[in-house]
Amino acid sequence: MARRSASRSLLEIVVTLVVVVLLAFVLQTFVARPYVIPSESMEPTLHGCPGCTNDRIIAEKLTYYVREPRIGDVVVFRGPPSWNEGYQSIRSDNAVRRALENAAATVGLAPPDENNLVKRVVATGGQTVACCDVQGRVTVDGLALDEPYVVHDFPWNPGGENASYPVGRAFGPITVPDGHLWMMGDNRSNSKDSRFYVGDETNGTVSVDDVRGRAVAVFWPINRAGPID
Structure with a gap:
């Protein structure tokens, strides 16, 4: 009787774990997932800097099932190939551990190995x-x-000569290809964004297919928690 009870308890634990993993996979693949802000390029909207408590955000996916990204949306996206210079894999060098990390990422229990x-x-x-x-x-x-939302920007000299990005504001005009987006950080004086990659295969733009979600809220740290404008 005791053995049967122990087997039933073990089965319940296994079923619970499977359900939790499946829920995590469904939620993070199709609904929303958390991300960490990696830099100060979105200041003051989103906070990030070396050695500080970077904002943790939620990016939801549901909106882009019914519409395309719009001007003003704050978006999480995978960096196009030309944007990935210097990116280092977050996976372990150990083959077994790397395989476990990749498996965990597949079900949403670990971050994807991509430049988000x-x-x-x-x-x-x-x-x-x-x-x-x-x-x-x-x-x-x-x-x-x-x-x-743009608080930090390069100086502007009305009626005078103005330098081009990355030492000034001026850029373009650039016509965005269909199915692509022109992306800029709110911290215009310290953001490596579409302006920096003009001249690559998509003229600095990002494919809509690389969008991972719409950033909607900061959930950590508590003193900054709230919706993203």
């Missing part, structure tokens, strides 16, 4: 983006964007 970045959508497929108008604002199809 967080930026804001500034222009979408078919639109032409440039900087700047006479007030130093980014324009899309000739219309200036209202970007109150």
Whole structure:
């Protein structure tokens, strides 16, 4: 009787573990998953810096099942090939441990081994983006964007000569290919984004297929927890 009871308890534990793993896989593959902000390129919207408590965010996937990313969305995406210079694998050099890490990532219990970045959508497929108008604002199809989230930017000299990125604001015009996005960090004076990669195979743009989700909330640290504007 005791042996049967022990076997039943063991079976319940195994079933519970399987259900937990399946739920984690479904949630992180199809609904939402957490990410860590890797740098200060999205300051002050998202916080990240060497040696500090970087923001932990939730990126949800459901929105992009029904619509494409839009201007203003804060998006997590996989870095295109030209953006991955210097990226180092987070997997162990030990073959057995690496296999376990890859298996855990498959079911959502470990992060994927890819260069995930967080930026804001500034222009979408078919639109032409440039900087700047006479007030130093980014324009899309000739219309200036209202970007109150941009606090840090290069100086602007109205009516005078202005340097081009990466030492100044000016860039473009660039027409975004269909199915692609023009991505920029909110910290415009310290963000390695689409502007930096102009001249690559997609002229600095990011494929919609590389989007991993829409960043919607900071959940850690507690004093910064809340929705992302």
